[in-house]
Amino acid sequence: MIENLHLWYIPLLPFVGFLVNGILGRRLPKWLVTIVALLAPLAAFGVVLLEVLSTLVPTVMLRATGHGSVFSVALPYTETCPLPWISIPTLHVDFSFVLDQFSLVMLLIVTGVGFLIHVYSVGYMKGDEGYARYFSYLNLFLFFMTVLVLAGNALLMFVGWEGVGFASYLLIGFYFNKKSAADAGKKAFIVNRIGDVGFLVAMFLLVANFGTLTFTEIATKLGMDPGWNGGVVTVIALCLMLGAAGKSAQLPLYIWLPDAMEGPTPVSALIHAATMVTAGVYMVARTHVLFDHSPFALSVVAIVGAATALFAATIALVQNDIKRVLAYSTISQLGYMFLGCGVAAYSAAIFHLMTHAFFKALLFLAAGSVIHGLGGEQDLRKMGGLWKKLPFTFAVTTVGVLAIAGFPPFAGFFSKDAILYAAFLQGPNGRVLYGVGLFTAMLTSFYMFRLWYLAFLGKSRSEVAHPHESPWSMRVPLVLLALLSICGGWIGIEPANGWINMERFSGFLAPVFGARVAASGSEETELVLSVIAVVLALLGWACAVLLYGEESRLPARMAGVFSGGYKLLVNKYYVDEFYGATVVKPLLGFSKYILNWVVDVGILGGIAWLLGGVAMLAGAILQRWQSGNLRSYAAWLAAGAAAVLLFLLVPWTTVWPASMAFVWKVAGH
């Protein structure tokens, strides 16, 4: 019987890795740095697997054989530090970790995919000067991410939340000698802070209205009052959504993610595709009770998600940087996840989160392999025909593209379908969201196949004569992720309940999200919908073939015909320029003219100048006293003593009125 799961090992191990590599890394030999860097996430992953063994396997065995095992620990399982964090009469916050089905899935993704990307990084970062620094940052990220996932209350989650933001900042700005990278890091950090204001306000409101930040207690309090809808709950939910939009790069705060591609490619895969950016989705799903009590907030989530999905997909259509295509596609896929959350299909959203982690990590790593092979080239226009030179990378990219485009039996098909199906069942408004999602799916298929054709097929436009295939340390993670991208969706299938039914995954997460009855769905509807989705994905492919299948002038001509729209898309809807003009420039102007000139130089500087002037003037006058002539000091001393004597000896009570009367008289009265 395992009484204690030792959840705190999971964040602690990467943290130890961070400390060792961060402090000693520069002095250690490279092989030791590698071992420490790989051991930390591997050990954490091992602990997570151990937890699976001691929690899930017994349940499965129980279902299969009728009797449980000795290693059974019931979920949800809470581990609390005996010392409270904050303990005041109105609020009690603990360092508590909670393991339930949901955090278990997330942990498997974070540590599993995280480990694969660490392995990949060993090959990718081999020649880099900041090898140890890179891995210490990566381990630090894993530490904060696991804290975020395991946190049992909003405050601890916020610690992880800020921590991953910080690690992300460090890694985006990893090549800090490059101005664009340093700027991108700052941009990501600042835009995330805007979202964090929402998270913070939501926490304040939670404390004010619920008196607690613990997720389970909030759920209990809301559960006691089923009629409590809207009102402050809506405000809290919307504030949380603002935070989630910042972290998960949703409209209107998505602008940092494309720039975040300045970091090393494995970082883009781990942090800016697979794990950190899904923290917003995780947070919304974790606080789903609040959203369930606020239909308005839910619909906001759904609309933001659908709008972001479409918006980002349209930008991705015309991008030429291979990583930026993937970045916009990430934003778009995150939009899908929020769409899923917004129609209260949390398990579908988490399912998509999981499959997306697999295939998007795969795609990013494959892109990294291409970039690595071409010696740093990221422009799709300078690739082409790489399938002969990089056959392995070509194969795994194909898997990733098929998965994200939503072809069965690849992973993306199942999860995207689950979200679209859930949206479809939400009544007439849901149909609109479904339509947007479906159209986005077609766009997704199109731009991914565009990338595929431009990079790998056709004639070579590369300036690199002999691109080289990646080393083994980079290939093994790619193979594993490709396998996961193929099979990852199958865990949702329960053959007994229809072939693409999501019963199994949602059934697994039901203890967290509650069992949801599908409104009016039937197997036929689902089948028809998935066929439509596949047909549209094929249509997207067909468009890509038509435009990019062979060297043609068609794309250029199309860009000429729709020059207005093309320009709009190439310039990403001028959102950065818009923010620059409406937010950044006024703020900078305010800082420079009001805060710097008026407040700092004018008021504060003026006060300082005034005080200094007064002191100097007083000094100029008073220095006459300090003549340095000893006898004048003695004279003052004697005069002072005489004055004191005079004050003590003269009977003032009689002299004073008399002298006043004398003055009075002299004055002429």
Place this chain on the structure above:
Amino acid sequence: MNSFFMQEVPLSWYLLLSAALFSLGVVGFLFKRNLITVFMSIELMLNGVNLSFVTFAHQWHAVKGQIFVFFVMMVAAAEAAVGLAIIIAVFRARATLAVDRIDLMKL
């Protein structure tokens, strides 16, 4: 006549003499230029104070004031030893005893 000599000197006389001695010391300290005279003026002030100590000790039949006088005399002796040594050293170095011209430490 006999009674005149038998009369005790009133307390206030002693005190007035003491104040006069002290004030003479102060004035001498303030206005004399010669270092040795200044030094003597300090001694005069000390002794003016000593006189009032002795006066009050006699008046109140308390021995504390007389003990204080011994302390003051001791300090004055030590001061005279050190002070005169310094004055000699200063004179050797500067060949002057005018206090206004001994101003090396000034800014």
